[in-house]
Amino acid sequence: MNEKPDFYIAIDTVASNTWPAESSVSMDNWLLRASRGVTKRANSVLAIGEYPNDPNWLAKIEQFYQDLGLPSIFHISDASPEGLDEFLQTKGYAIDTPCVVMTASSQQVSDNAQYKMMQNKSSVQMEWAEAADAEWLDVFLKLEQFPEERRDSYSGLFERMPAPKGFLKLKRNDQIIALGTAIVEDEWAGFVNVVIQEDHRGQGLGYVLMHALTEWSMEHGAAKLYLQVVSSNKPAVTLYEKLGYQPKYGYHYRIKYDLQPLVSS
Incomplete structure (x- = not known):
């Protein structure tokens, strides 16, 4: 997984664009994202590139997150400046949710998925839409076991996702059994919300969904694809590897809950 730093920064930036926060503030190269605490990705510092010029950045x-009633979270990857992860650890930040970024050629994934589908024939209906309608959201919350209180947050997130974007429903006997979302930015496409009803897995x-x-x-x-996968999700990692995805680099979060107020001079 030896890619150039520019590659890490490019993928981290594209991935951040596909999961846009409700609000964000720039601090030189870094982006402070906030979305009422729903998902770490949308409520963390995208720490890519060099350190901020302000020596009092931490x-x-x-203070930014404390004012919002949120923990301070940093997204740490190979695009982050050297030593940041170790420094945050000394400041009481705990590591959380190790993930892996995987990439692939679109054509290779399409070909591999089609071959697998021929071996595992499954009769389903597909429905595409440019937005997540009420039915899509209902099933998404149910399959992910998210509380109803998150509906507005996710509805807003899906609306903010940049176009072109497609929301897919897989149906069997008029019942939604799987969902997925694709977002294209230039030559890259990222897939999120990929979920299958538990009793229809295997x-x-x-x-079918990935194809x-x-x-x-x-x-x-999109000629190229990327995915962000929780490292411990072995079934998903295995599926993506079979389709031609290769791990490129890792990322994780550093979280601190007991924030102290900023002492102003």
């Missing part, structure tokens, strides 16, 4: 970041639907998302992305100009 205190000011912690039937090859993952290949559909990939084909849609290629139709919208």
Whole structure:
């Protein structure tokens, strides 16, 4: 996983654009994101590139999140400046949610998924939309086991996602059994919200879902694909590897809950 720093920064930036926060503040190269605490990705510092010029950057970041009633969270990856992870650890920041970024050629994933589908024939209906309608949101919250209180946050997030974007429903007997979202930015496409109803897993639907998302992305100009996957989610990592995805680099979060107020002079 030896890629150039520019590659890490490019992918981290594209991935951040596909999961836009409700509000954000720039601190030189870094982006302070906030979304009422829903998802770490949308409520963390995207720490890519060099350190901020302000020597008091950590205190000011912690004050930013404390004012919002949120913990201070940093997104740490190979695009982050050297030594940041170790420094945050000395300041009481705990490591959380190790993930891996995987990439692939769109055509390779499409071909591999189609081959797998021929071996695991599954009859489903597909419905695409440019927005997440009420039915899509209902099933999304149910499948992810998220509380109803998060509906507005996710609805707003999906609206903020940049176009072109596609929201996919897989149906069997008029019932939604799987969902997925594809977002295209230049030559890259990212897939999020990829979820299959528990009692329909192990039937090859993952290949159907990934093939559909990939084909849609290629139709919208994406030659390359990326995914962000929780490292401990071995079934997902294995599925993506079978489709041709390769791990490129890792990232994780550093979190601190007991924030102290900024002491002003």
